[in-house]
Amino acid sequence: MTSKTQPWEVKRFLELFTADPEFREKAVQSPNNIISRYGIQLVPSEIQDLWQESQSRLFDRRTDTSINYTNWCTKRRQNAYHWLQKLDTDLPSSFRHWRNRQANRYAGQAADGFARRKRLLPFAIELSEGCSIGCQYCGLSAPKLKSVARYERNNNGTIFNSIIQSLKNYIGEAGATGFLYWATDPFDNPDYEKYIQSFNREFGIPPQTTTAAWVKNIDRTRQFIELRETMGGTWDRLSINSLKELHIIMQEFSAIELKDIDLVLQNPESLKTKSCAGRAKDLSINTQLGSIACVSGFLINLSQRNIKLISPCIDFERWPQGYAVYAETELDDPIKQIQEFFEHCEKTIFNESLDIEKILSLREEIYITNHEGQLNLKTQYANIIVKDKIEKEIVSRINGTLSVSEIVSEISKTNEINPGLVLHAANTLYEKGIFEKLPNPPLLQYA
Ligand code: SF4
Secondary structure, eight states: OOOOSOHHHHHHHHHHHHHOHHHHHHHHHOHHHHHHHTTOOSOGGGGGGGOEETTEESOOOOOHHHHHHHHHHHHHHHHHHHHHHGGGTTSOHHHHHHHHHHHHHHHHHSTTTTTTTTOOEEEEEESEESBSSOOTTOTTOOOBOOEEOOTTSTTHHHHHHHHHHHHHHHHGGGGGGOBSOSSSOGGGSTTHHHHHHHHHHHHSSOOBOEESGGGGOHHHHHHHHHHHHTTOOSOEEEEEOSHHHHHHHHHHSOTTTTTTEEEEEOSTTOOOOEEOSGGGGGSSSOEESOOOOOEEEEEEETTTTEEEEEEEOOOTTTOTTSEEEEEEEEOSSHHHHHHHHHHHHHHHTOOSSOOTTOBOOOOTTOEEEEETTEEEEEOSSOEEEEOOHHHHHHHHHOOSSOBHHHHHHHHHHHHTOOHHHHHHHHHHHHHTTTTOOOOOOOOOOOO
16 A cells, blocks of 8 residues: 655644644644645545644554655655764764763753764854844854854865865764754855855765754745755754744745755744753743753854864753863864864863773762662663672772772772773773763853
8 A cells, every 4th residue: 555645745734733723723623624725735634643732642543644754754864874873983982982971971961862862963163153043942042143254255165174174084974964053043154055065075965954044035045955955965954933934934835845854843832842951941931951952072163263072961050051161272273273172182081991090970960779789870861770790899989089090909909800800890881971070161251
């Protein structure tokens, strides 16, 4: 059995159902009327099992149309996984281990942490300073737009090309998962399309794009979509900040034109949950404990000429934007200094093994329970089970005063075990991210 309904028609139905309360109501009362108003080509009863409200499925029955749609979605995701998997193989060992430890840390701290463990990206490059949109929910609290790095000015194009070459040399093909915005909107830069073409030449696919500024110039958005169709890569995203924008996009673009564009349904009426970082934590909306920061790696600003090493966190007191900065430097001579920054991170931050002089203490939110001979290192969102005898000995001695070497020596003497085995067990625990503490923010400078 096959379904004649095209998956992008289902996609359009579900977007409207999720974002527009009137559509939701009418879809239940008189579905045929509402889909003909929007020109959606499907039979609503064929996808009833996909309608969702308040995260719970209304119908259990699977139909050919809905199976066809979910298969289509899975195929799209597989393309993205292909590139994400390279993060497990291409990255230099020490950077990869550091990212794993941070991902394990975040998995125990945030509601979305486990789901995002394998989806934290290695770099982002901002092509402007600040953002012209000013979304109330901005998880990164982007300040107002101050400057834009035009491709042809200040040697920006040449420097950008050198930066992405350096990133490719260091990160490998997995660098294709990097992207060109952060607390910025890509379309604030009139030359964004030139930058993605440079990126495409270097990595073989363009970077993923998310923009809320698509509505400012529909012609540009249309040309951008056409350009992207020539390049391949994964899907792009247009943010929808109001019902008005939702209706504009439905009028301006057909379902098939947006088949490779996801709509990020951020309008207040949408059923989508937001993370509580940045400005979103001040909104009286349904949020979950988490950060929107999706980079565990390098954040570069071409306009400000600086680079940071960052990783997501939920310590909003110390890091209100939802990511901690582990190191940063100005890039007066970007081509030379970016390489030096990688080396600095390798030497001082990415340490693959525990420093034996390190005083061991667990992350603050971890508490320990003992169950049938195994230790459970628990947080609100994770449970790390420790069964190995030596690892249990180590955990039971961690008290915030003993160093790694002191613990290793004590256990090896008491139990007559080779110290190398104890150190190996300590490093196994280290990999789980249980010792990962966030850096302190820089002290405010007073003039
Ligand atoms: S969410 Fe994106 S578009 Fe909106 S203010 Fe923040 S950076 Fe700008």
